[in-house]
Amino acid sequence: MSDWTETYRPTTLSEVRGNNKARDQLEEWAKTWDDHRKAVIVHGSPGIGKTSAAHALANDMGWPVMELNASDDRQADVIKRVAGEASKSGTLTGGSGGRRLVILDEADNFHGNADYGGSREVTRVVKSAGQPIVLVANEFYDMSQSLRKFCETIEFRDVSARSIVPVLRDICRREGIEFEEDALRTIAEATSGDLRSAVNDLQAVADGASRLTVDDVVTSERDTTEGIFDFLDALIKEKDAHGALLAAYDVDETPDDLLNWVEDNVPKDYSGGELADAYEFMSNADRWLGRVRATQDYSFWRYATDNIAAGVAASRREPKGGWTRYGPPSYWSKLGRTRGKRDRRDAIAQRIADREGASVATVRQEILPFLSAMTHLCRNRDLTVAMTAAYDLDEKEVSFITGSGADTNKVESVVADAAERRAQETVEHSGSAFFDAPDSDETDSSEKDESTTTETASLEDTFDDAPSSGATSSADGDESADSSADSTDEATDEDGSAEETDDDGQSGLSDFF
Structure with a gap:
């Protein structure tokens, strides 16, 4: 049996369900690309049709597609070779107007050893591209700030159950399967906005069946996680302490990251005494996290989460309403800059x-x-x-x-x-590695000649200085001794081989300086 998610993938943007505004923005970006020549980031939850929309756009525009996805090697040289070459201007392999569409799927996952240099190379490709590029991402803020600022952004939201049901209905009719409307509605509501999962569930339930009823739908509740912005809204404005704590368990963030998110966004709605109380609870959470780092005992995480979620929610003293623009922690942007x-x-x-x-x-x-x-x-x-x-x-x-x-x-x-x-x-330190050693015979010969010459000179000096008579007086001896001493001092001063030293026992220190 073929995969229904591929068989019934939308071929045009008009078939993309549940994100009409985002779909129109993507089409407008493509039609005006020659005016702005910027890449676009399409981001949102998994399974809501981001990649399908990009392929449908290419079909509508008559552009061939060059795609690099998570199964490919993500190193910088591969990015440069595949995406870089595909994004250059040219008409040989281009479609309408000499254009082709470059799709970089899972663009938020360029990190780690396997992706060394990948994020930097993607940024370089985006800045100098001569072709339209669509970057598909699940987590917008996991992408580098330098990459985000060079691209336009289009957010795809979770598909509502009422938009999923018509898709399931159309598939059943094409497959010749009778169905109860409530059965399709049950599948749609159980997938929490994930259209791809809804199609997969439908195929699993309808496999080998000619009629689909509510009793046949036995889909288990999915392990879903709550988005961080929905959690912040619930924590700061809506939930009580117990409700905020339960919501924190559904957020796919560690207590360290959760603390950074809450710390930066609480002052946007809290003030005065309630803000002081909230920061008191967050300081307690930070102490528990410090104990985790010191002891590596992660059972203390639950005490940190209690203070972050229940404590901050309990600090609220008056109802909060309206819409607040929450953002990622400034600490992360600081890390990015440094x-x-x-x-x-x-x-x-x-x-x-x-x-x-x-x-x-x-x-x-x-x-x-x-x-x-x-x-x-x-x-x-x-x-x-x-x-x-x-x-x-x-x-x-x-x-x-x-x-x-x-x-x-x-x-x-x-x-x-x-x-x-x-x-x-x-x-x-190389010894004689860089020089040729002298010939041993020549060395011995020169040393022997030098030694002979020295000995001859010494003998001549001895005979020249010797007295003419063997008998000497004591006075002559004293005079001779004084003359010898003076001669020695003069010789010492002339060749500079010795210096006068004080008789203090410290003359040897000069050897160390």
Whole structure:
């Protein structure tokens, strides 16, 4: 049996159900693409027809499709080769007007080791694309901020049960299956807005049957999760403490992330005493989360959730109404802005840790601050050069530690001197690896000649200085001794091989300096 979700996939935008406004926005984006030349992000819950709408759009516009989805390799080189080439301008493989549609499915999942560099490359492709691009995502805020700002956005909402029922009815008629209207309505209501799941449930129930009744529909309740914005609305405006706690269990967020969401959005509706009480409960939650991090005992999570959900809801003192624009935590955007700096810091710390035999955490907390203080603005230039040579740092890394500009002459000269120093140390520690050893016969011969010459000169000096007579007086002996001492002092002063030293027993210290 074929998959009904593929068999009955909409072929035109007019067949897309439940998102008429989003469908019209997508069509308008395609028709005016030559005016704005921007990519579009289509986001919403799984199974509501985002990818189907993109393919239907391509059919309506007469554009061939180039698709990259979750089953493909997501590394930067693959993105560049597939999506990058497909997005270039050209008419050989293009459809109407020389256009083709590039679809990047699950665009919110470009992260992790397998997707190294993928998100950055997608952003580059989007900025320079010569063809229309549709990025399909389930979680809009899981995408990088730099990518989001270069695209238009269209939100697809969950499909209502009354929009799902006509789709199921049409499938039953095409398959020749009789049905009870209540049976279709039961399936539609059980899928919580997921049209794809509703079609799959219908196929599972109707398999081998000629008539579908309510009794035949035995679909179990789905394990659904509540969206974070719906939860915030319920927590801050609607639910009591018990209801807010139950709603928190249905949100697919850890208590750490939940605390960040609530902390940033509560002040938009709470004020005065109720805001103070809410922050008191959130501070208690933060203490429990700190205990989790310290002990790795995740059973404490429930106490944090109690304070985040029940405590904040109990802090409400008056009814809240109207619509509030909630947003993602500012802490996340701060992390996004500082990600480049943190990556550079960690790369430097890892290199120092490998050399010094320390942990990366120790280097970050103890060693890097000292290096930064001692080499601030490269003022201690010799130390900065030594540090750069020891850890093989480049201009940006030296700039990061010292606080100097990466493109200044000072930093560039430091890096150049460090490279020269490393090369010199390599030669010094290489022994005779870079030089030819002298011939042993020649060495022995030269040493022998030099030794002979020295000995001859010594003998000649001895005979020249010897007295003419063997008998000497004591006075002559004293005079000779004084003359010998003076001669020795003069020789010492002339060749500079010895210095006058004080008789304090400390003359050996000069060997250490």
